[in-house]
Amino acid sequence: MLRRRSFQTKNIFRTTREYTRIAFKSIRSISLVPYGIHPLSTKSAKSEAPLLCEPKEPVLKSKDIPGPKSIALKKKLETIQAAGTVEFFADYEKSFGNYICDVDGNMILDIYTQISTLPLGYNHPKLLQVFQNDQNLKALINRPALGVTPGKDWPDKLSNMLQTIAPKGLSKITTMMCGSCSNENAYKAIFIWYRNKLRGDNCPSEEDKKSALLNKPPGSPNLSILSFKGGFHGRTLGTLSTSHTNYIQKLDYPAFDWPVATFPKYKYPLDQNENFNKKEDKNRLLEVKKLIDSSACKSPVAGIIVEPIQCEGGDNEASAEFFKGLQKICKEKGIAFLVDEVQTGGGITGKFWCHEHFNLDGPPDIVTFSKKLQMGGFFHKDEFVVREPYRIFHTWMGDPSKLLLLEEIIHVIEEEKLLENVNETGAYFKEGLMSIEKEFKELLHSTRGRGFFLATTCSNAATREKIVVTLKKVGIQVGVTGESSIRFRPALIFKKKHVDIFLDRFHKVLKCL
Amino acid sequence: MLRRRSFQTKNIFRTTREYTRIAFKSIRSISLVPYGIHPLSTKSAKSEAPLLCEPKEPVLKSKDIPGPKSIALKKKLETIQAAGTVEFFADYEKSFGNYICDVDGNMILDIYTQISTLPLGYNHPKLLQVFQNDQNLKALINRPALGVTPGKDWPDKLSNMLQTIAPKGLSKITTMMCGSCSNENAYKAIFIWYRNKLRGDNCPSEEDKKSALLNKPPGSPNLSILSFKGGFHGRTLGTLSTSHTNYIQKLDYPAFDWPVATFPKYKYPLDQNENFNKKEDKNRLLEVKKLIDSSACKSPVAGIIVEPIQCEGGDNEASAEFFKGLQKICKEKGIAFLVDEVQTGGGITGKFWCHEHFNLDGPPDIVTFSKKLQMGGFFHKDEFVVREPYRIFHTWMGDPSKLLLLEEIIHVIEEEKLLENVNETGAYFKEGLMSIEKEFKELLHSTRGRGFFLATTCSNAATREKIVVTLKKVGIQVGVTGESSIRFRPALIFKKKHVDIFLDRFHKVLKCL
CATH class of the missing domain: 3.90.1150.10 (Aspartate Aminotransferase, domain 1)
Structure with a gap:
């Protein structure tokens, strides 16, 4: 139904005509209020119906x-x-x-x-128009527990989403509700992946199981997610431990004492400050490496989370080289590389995902999303699929009605x-x-x-x-x-x-x- | 619009007639498939239209x-x-x-x-029928950031919710998305309330602010929420630190090392085991007190979270006396009493909130909800309102379309x-x-x-x-x-x-x- 990366294939004229028809029909049928400007008399009607x-x-x-x-x-x-x-x-x-x-x-x-x-x-x-359709209306009203009894079209809908908008190379998806819970659950997938590598073929021990129930190691280990000063990843206690934009968001709450690295701070305009900025990249990557090493005893780093542009922290950009360097460090250290595209995803940077601008060496391990995509979740590599049931779980695990909106949004992005x-x-x-x-x-x-x-x-x-x-x-x-x-x-x-x-x-x- | 605790005031006959009309109309207009049984020929149509x-x-x-x-x-x-x-x-x-x-x-x-x-x-x-209405359909499509630019009817809708279903004595509401984020944000409100009491009229220090940004005390203090073995409160790292039903939900994730008390375990049938069960209550309350005292140095308890019936942990009930005792301990120790009604709320226990069965000495400090209420959030006392902006915040802070469904659900509960x-x-x-x-x-x-x-x-x-x-x-x-x-x-x-x-x-x- 949706085609992979085919946003620019359709005839714009047919699209616009169709649009105008739909827009007029919608306006008539649902009595939009045009605040003084009658839509049918607007000169630009044909070319900009929406x-x-x-x-x-x-x-x-x-x-x-x-x-x-x-x-x-x-x-x-x-x-x-x-x-x-x-x-x-x-x-x-x-x-x-x-x-x-x-x-x-x-x-x-x-x-x-x-x-x-x-x-x-x-x-x-x-x-x-999305919910002026029996099937969609019923999907909205009968919200399922997606992990237990999903609707008949759920696999197809997820499959379409993977084929049309998933970052290239990420073949799996876990759906959630918002940015915070998407990142929280991505962290959980990372911790499981990391510990599974350590365990090898061994099952968790009885001590693991018992201690986990009481919030103690070894079942609840002192693992960490490394994040950046100026980064922001959510409002729950886990994601807040990786958020560092303003004290008001964190003050008075307990936090996981996880390592925090410095994000590059460039001189602008970029083309006049190349040498300074390159040195900045180098120093920051060195700091990340050192932090991973120094955390190894107290709180080993299982993954790094980073925004392609720090959104709440000041719209701070970093170079493609910096992100490539981060990805390389993750590979070397055997830790996960999580790119948080909650605010940058959905086309606003000119590509559907911002990290596509960086020409990385393969996809990140996990890409989280929400906001413009209406629902939350994360795309990930196969190795981050959690095989045991009920580990990554939630009563709702998303909301099919939001995916219906997203499908239409993707169509419009393509058509327009x-x-x-x-x-x-x-x-x-x-x-x-x-x-x-x-x-x-x-x-x-x-x-x-x-x-x-x-x-x-x-x-x-x-x-x-x-x-x-x-x-x-x-x-x-x-x-x-x-x-x-x-x-x-x-x-x-x-x-x-x-x-x-x-x-x-x-x-x-x-x-x- | 909605009336406080007036679920049983309407004439059932008028209600049923109206229902039958609506049901028939809906079935015709949106072509429900009656799998072999024609609705209009069903004998019970008039009395049980839905x-x-x-x-x-x-x-x-x-x-x-x-x-x-x-x-x-x-x-x-x-x-x-x-x-x-x-x-x-x-x-x-x-x-x-x-x-x-x-x-x-x-x-x-x-x-x-x-x-x-x-x-x-x-x-x-x-x-x-809810979204076959222009205004509601537009509320669904134009999902606002409720903390920044809510819709014109949002204050009225919340006010109605408070007047119709809020636990008696709780005059404030914070809306969220699901049970996990409702509990996470309730914890945050508790931590702020607890620290504000300690600070008195003093502002947070510069050290508080700086250390909070780096996940360290004193800005990120080692406070805790006391929870119960067999309790379940969510899937994010904060709420998981208060959940203790099955190791599979917790294994491999870092956790806050917060105190965990034992929930009463009664002998059934209750009326034949009164003495044993009373003693059980007494012992469990004593353990809670001891845990609060012993945590005071390492990780002071700022609040207790408890389900009125432990839902995931085995449908474990406790007596009204136990809950009254817990509330009394919270008052004595100056900590918050949070009742998690995510699964028990919404009428399934025969009262709208399960804790209403316990005849408590005033309302709990906070009552969290989700599931049957379609959206998440918590009702709370005035003293838990966080006055500084952006402390309890979220991009969406709920979803008005879910409140529209909840409003209709409340009407139906009343009418039927x-x-x-x-x-x-x-x-x-x-x-x-x-x-x-x-x-x-x-x-x-x-x-x-x-x-x-x-x-x-x-x-x-x-x-x-x-x-x-x-x-x-x-x-x-x-x-x-x-x-x-x-x-x-x-x-x-x-x-x-x-x-x-x-x-x-x-x-x-x-x-x-």
Whole structure:
């Protein structure tokens, strides 16, 4: 059904025609609200059907964002739970394409997309159709315990997923719910794999079994996962022991005392700092090796987890050489190489997986995913399949309804040639950012990224705060990362016209600072 | 919209009429397949509309379960992932009410309901309607980052949930995805609460902040959660450190070396062993106190987690006095009392929460939930609200579409008086089991449970295996728990006629052993 790496094979005209038809039909049948712009009269209708209901530019109704209705709802929510992180309340019925509508009627150009989880923006007509289908609706309602009584089409659906989007060379999949539990369970698969190698053909001893039940070695051994400063891999106690972006996420919780290495910190622009950056790679890899060796007695390293770009830690990039070096170390030391693509996966970097940019020596051992893929899980090599039942297990082990959405997302990425769009529009976006950085050297530096996975660093945290707040006032939603960086995470359907709107307003905001 | 504890207020006749109408409409409009029994001609249609499409009894088409089609699919799945736990593949389009249909056409009476996650059985007409509604469909497609930009109705929906189903006295809610992450995040809330008490008005020190980022004390302190042998609370590394049912779930993973107490082990029948059981309670509570004291230096206990009935560990019950004693110890020691209702919540014990049977001195500090509630999360006291942003956080923090299902489930529980059904039919079910236990004393003992949360213990593991496999051959799906117990987890719509079918076949199976 889905074809491996065939995202660019279909006739774009047929696709667009079909799209327009579906979009119009969806809009009529499910009464989308087009906020003042009648979709059928829009000039661009034929070529950009999914963007039909977008306004021409951000629409501002309240003096500030959050506006009075959002503020009132936040007060209400605060009587029920802490709501300090809530920015505004959205009206998802009136949001469309790249625009999120808030309860005060503001139409905000969304370049953060729910922490980068919406590959097709809001109310994509094809996604709205997924559950207007008996079979899919029943898959949604009758959620199975996938490890016990999966539905009849589950093997085919997983098989399609492996054939269409799995990183090349990874032939197995374990499904989960979100990024945290995907990484937690990947760690478990690594620990089992590591101990199985040590055990050889021997069975676990009675002492192993008894001590494991009481949280003691040898059954619960002092193994570790090596991670990086500035890395982020989840919110559960295991993944938090590998996350190191902000103390607020970790303070007061017990943690596994696992080794933490330093991530490369490059000088920008990269092409003018090659020697410095190469030395940085070398030093960092040396540190990793030393940490593995020094942990051998206390807490042997069973695997390394790393993001292809550190997403929460500041959109910190590292070179292909660094990742190749890491993979080589893992092979030499007999430990697992886990690449966390929870935020980088799904096409936003211009390839479906970010690590594909690195031309590694074969695939990583494990690649974890979530966010844009709607469900969680990990692709892995055959040797990480856990043969004994109930070791890697969960009541639900994922959610078939999310896979139905993912299937449609993959179709749309293919049909709309969205990876091409990410590369072309992404290059245009980055160029615009670079040009603005040049003009505002005292405010911005280190503009970086791949495809739509872009970031720029502000002179300090206070300046960033001013920029982000003012951008919201002119109808633009962006994200922050690290100490003073802004991160851009548009949907894959972001077009040059959206880039222009953003750059124009960004420029004005910076000029007024 | 939903009313607090008003499950038994509505006129059943109006409800049933409305039901029948909806059921018929749903069946017509979404072409449910009634496998040979035409729903409109069924005599019981008016009084039991949701069970319309059920067969009169289990229908067996293949010689064995799993049948040939399930076996072929399992082989296919095994090329993609370990599938050792898969029992058979289901056809969820053809499943209905209390019957699950497998791919070989067998209609199996399901008394395990996807590890107790389906309160209304399969394809309940009211649940099928939930997403045939524009607003709800869009809530499903546009999944928000609930901590950042929740939808406009989110505060109202949470508020309704608090007013209708929250354990009395717990006024706050944190939403999550599944049982594991609900417990993990409840632990985090406990650790923060515990350390805040120690800190008083002081801010965390710079040393706290720096050391937390590197997994070291004092920022990452050696605090612990006390749990019980035979308890089960999840599959992530934190919750696994509080789970102790089977070594296979824990072997080879690092664990926090947290204290583990002994859960009461009673003699049955309870009314003939009062003295022994009272002494057991006393000894177990004494052990808990001692463990808290002895952990004070190495790994101070910040909270206790306990299931109201140990679900995975063998359906082990403890007395109201034991739970009252635990709560009292927590108050005395200044630690949190967390009741894990992931499996016991949602009405299956005859009350919405199992701990309501215990007449505690005020509510527990935290009650975690998932499974039958479709989403995860925890209700808690105000003092466990974490005021600083981004401490208890997650990209999604739940899934509004699951809350939409839960809302409808709560309506149906109320309208169909399902808690009454659980109590009445549950008593009938238990009585039947007791009578069979009496007849087969050499095979069964310790029949126990509340409402539909029932279990019986077999003479040994091999006997249980024989019984469970033979039950499946005659079209009955049950669960197992502990070393040699069978657990029953019917949907809340299980009726006396289903009990009769089960008891009749159970009796025959035992007779043939």
